[in-house]
Amino acid sequence: MCDYIYSDGSKCQEAPLEGSRYCALHISFEEGEKLVWREKLEELKLSAVARKLQAGDFNFEGAYLYTFPLTWEVLEEFGIKEIEDNIILSNANVLEVIIRGREDKPLKFKDLLIYNANIQELYITNSQFHGIYSIPSTVYGILSKKTNDLVEDSNVSIVDPNLFKIEELQTLLDSNCYVGKLYIILCEGSTLWLNGLKSLTIVLSESNVTDIWFNSSMITELVLGKNLSVSNDINLKFSAIKTGKLIPPIKIGGRLYLNYTNIHSNRFAVEMFNLAKRLFKESSRPEDLDNLEYHFYREMVARRKWKVELAKEDWKITNKKSFKKLFRFLLVKFGGILEWIFLDVPIKYGTSWKRLLSIWFSLVLIIFPILYLLTGTVPGIKSYWQAIYFSIVTATTLGYGDFHPEGLGTFLASLEAIFGTFMWALLITTLGRKYLNSS
Structure with missing residues (x-):
């Protein structure tokens, strides 16, 4: 039998490849390609996947796969009408995961578990499932750009109900989850709870979600696209965001928390803090007053810096040759300094x-x-x-x-x-x- 031992203590029942202690599923790419040609190894791995699917076994923990195809065409070939269990790819190394249903028949399953996984690209379309458990996995691409046409026609539903308890908060903050591109498009009734992410491009568009939590995350680009509807709150506390954009209309039923969030782009910071301020202003809860003041102050600081940036860019467009635009830039810069001295330092724009x-x-x-x-x-x-x-x-x-x-x-x-x-x-x-x- 294969020497791989699952996390529950059981041993893999697959036969090992000749010359190795591991089966086709669990042998590493490097070791396997020393025994057979890559094309042959890929064929052996796909055959092993087919055997497990045919047996109704969706546990691929620790597997090394070039591709993991889970489509209605494959399932129907084995007479599988529905998936009642979780799809497990924990501790797996997979170059490409394809989970795809049909427009008239979404692929339904419980949870996708990818703890401690290394996944180069993850494509999900026309699917409905309860949760994505990815912390602390490494995912380099989720619904990458080359499948935008597929994503736009998809009907993906992600539901992640109360994944983490309060005592697990420190684990979340210390998590090590890397995601290249995360596209959540055409989602229904989902809670997105992906705290502690790093190096992300996140696009949320044309979706109806309950809550969005990206606490303590490092996000390269955050796009909140048109027709995004969030029933409750968006929480981005303690995060670092390089840039992004808001594409209206966006509907948020709760509040937008940006406490201790560093947004590098002053333009995007103005948009985000202004939106957060308006949401807190609409709230009737007394405890939201401090948050209203905080987000107003952060908006004003970003607006002051953005004015200077715009004036500087306007001067640079002329290759720094326009004396009039240079004078305007210096005037705006001096005005920003005065604003900082008389309005920011003493009263934090009337909030302190x-x-x-x-x-x-x-x-x-x-x-x-x-x-x-x-x-x-x-x-x-x-x-x-x-x-x-x-x-x-x-x-x-x-x-x-x-x-x-x-x-x-x-x-x-x-x-x-x-x-x-x-x-x-x-x-x-x-x-x-x-x-x-x-x-």
Whole structure:
């Protein structure tokens, strides 16, 4: 018998190839091609697959296959009308997996298990199944571009109900799942829970799904295509996304979570954070107020950076020869710096009154009093407490007149008075915005 031992402890019942301890299914490509020609090895492996399918056995754990064809044509050849078990490709190495039904008769099965698998390309079309369990597998291509015509006519339904429990969260965050291209098109009633993915191109389009979870993922390109409908939430927390696009109309019944998500493309960041902000604004839950403020702030930061990028690109188009566009770029850049100094740093675009008060107290109660004492430019001030008193009176523009600055002190006092007036205006704006959002 073959020396391969399945994860449940049972041994493979297939006969080993001559000169090897493993059967045609479990012999590696390298070892097998030393014994026979590749074409012959491929033929032996397909014959082994056919025998298992004919016996109603869909467990291909640990198999080395050039191709794994699971189509209605193949199943009907063996008199199989339906698949009642899971399709298991865990720990397998497969160059191409083809799972294909017909438009009038989708291929139905329970789950596709590809734990710890190495799969070069995975094609699924006209199929309906409960779940895809891929963590921590390596999948280099799922529904790749060369099958776009096939995908667009398909009726794929992916349902992944509550795959992971809370205690398994750390496993998800530490998972090592690599996917080249993931296309979810024309899906019905599915929960997509694929946390911890890396190096992805994800396209979600013309589908009705329940939830989308891609926490702690590294995504090269994320496309939320037209007619995408999500009943509940889209969760992309702690993820890194290089670029992407939103193609309306998109309907999201819940919320879009982008907390601690880094989106490299400022254009896409503006689109995503704006969408998230609008969804949180429509929510009536009090706990969503903080998320509304957070996503609004992230949108404004991305919008500021995007403006500078657009102006710079506009100047580069002229091969950096247009003085007018260079001047516009520098003006936008300078405006961005001022926006950062006066709106981002002190109040985070009106979302943080705590930061504003921290700055106010730090400057009025510590920085300016120390400057008045060190410079000695306010006659009569001999102690730190007197310096604090003068600083507060100056910042609030009360001006009792019991202390009169001289020389450099007049400049410091004038600067503090301007600062105090500006800070009060920002505080009123911030608190007013908080009140309006909460109501």
